[in-house]
Amino acid sequence: GAVVSQHPSRVICKSGTSVKIECRSLDFQATTMFWYRQFPKQSLMLMATSNEGSKATYEQGVEKDKFLINHASLTLSTLTVTSAHPEDSSFYICSATRLGGLNQPQHFGDGTRLSIL
Amino acid sequence: ELKVEQNPLFLSMQEGKNYTIYCNYSTTSDRLYWYRQDPGKSLESLFVLLSNGAVKQEGRLMASLDTKARLSTLHITAAVHDLSATYFCAVDIGGTSYGKLTFGQGTILTVHP
Numbered sequence: 001g002a003v004v005s006q007h008p009s010r011v012i013c014k015s016g017t018s019v020k021i022e023c024r025s026l027d028f029q030a031t032t033m034f035w036y037r038q039f040p041k042q043s044l045m046l047m048a049t050s051n052e053g054s055k056a057t058y059e060q061g062v063e064k065d066k067f068l069i070n071h072a073s074l075t076l077s078t079l080t081v082t083s084a085h086p087e088d089s090s091f092y093i094c095s096a097t098r099l100g101g102l103n104q105p106q107h108f109g110d111g112t113r114l115s116i117l
Numbered sequence: 118e119l120k121v122e123q124n125p126l127f128l129s130m131q132e133g134k135n136y137t138i139y140c141n142y143s144t145t146s147d148r149l150y151w152y153r154q155d156p157g158k159s160l161e162s163l164f165v166l167l168s169n170g171a172v173k174q175e176g177r178l179m180a181s182l183d184t185k186a187r188l189s190t191l192h193i194t195a196a197v198h199d200l201s202a203t204y205f206c207a208v209d210i211g212g213t214s215y216g217k218l219t220f221g222q223g224t225i226l227t228v229h230p
Contacts, residue, residue: 111159
């Protein structure tokens with residue numbers, strides 16, 4: 001079964017709306033979670049690293065004031081797309097690292113398809 | 118900056134044939150992953166390769182890692198239609214960046230009857 005839950009799976013909203021996406025590790029603790037973005041027919045690009053109890057680390061070119069990340073507990077990270085615009089429409093996927101899971105793959109959520117009208 | 122390049126980007130195969138997807142990366146790493154993505158879906162983990170010379174097989178797929186050449190391969194044996202999907206390799210340079218993956222461009226595999 002899924003070990004990382006992402007919610008919602010799909011969002012359609014008007015331009016200017018803020019959208020919150022949740023990423024939960026279901027049966028393990030994750031001090032670090034990662035947020036990726038995937039545009040149609042492209043690869044996944046890392047947006048930011050979410051660190052429990054501290055500020056997120058953003059990749060070059062990703063606006064931290066637009067993509068707010070909060071990692072309030074060892075099982076939950078949230079990504080808020082503030083004042084979303086059509087160019088923010090994309091597939092957002094989170095992943096989590098299981099503590100002590102050095103030999104395991106990253107566990108990915110099911111993704112959130114965001115469509116801004 | 119780590120670069121991960123896959124080859125080919127598009128692969129059209131006939132059922133029953135064999136083929137190999139290549140993944141080259143530019144920085145030292147001994148941690149490489151292969152994922153499958155179906156249209157509209159997230160990533161499904163296929164293989165975790167953690168050392169030079171690692172070889173893993175699952176069904177018709179076999180993956181290998183040569184850390185000295187900075188090359189991983191995903192070999193498909195006797196392809197079937199169900200293998201049609203996009204395949205990504207991803208590299209983790211580890212250390213303080215453990216878990217942070219850099220993905221290849223993806224290989225879109227289509228298997229024809």
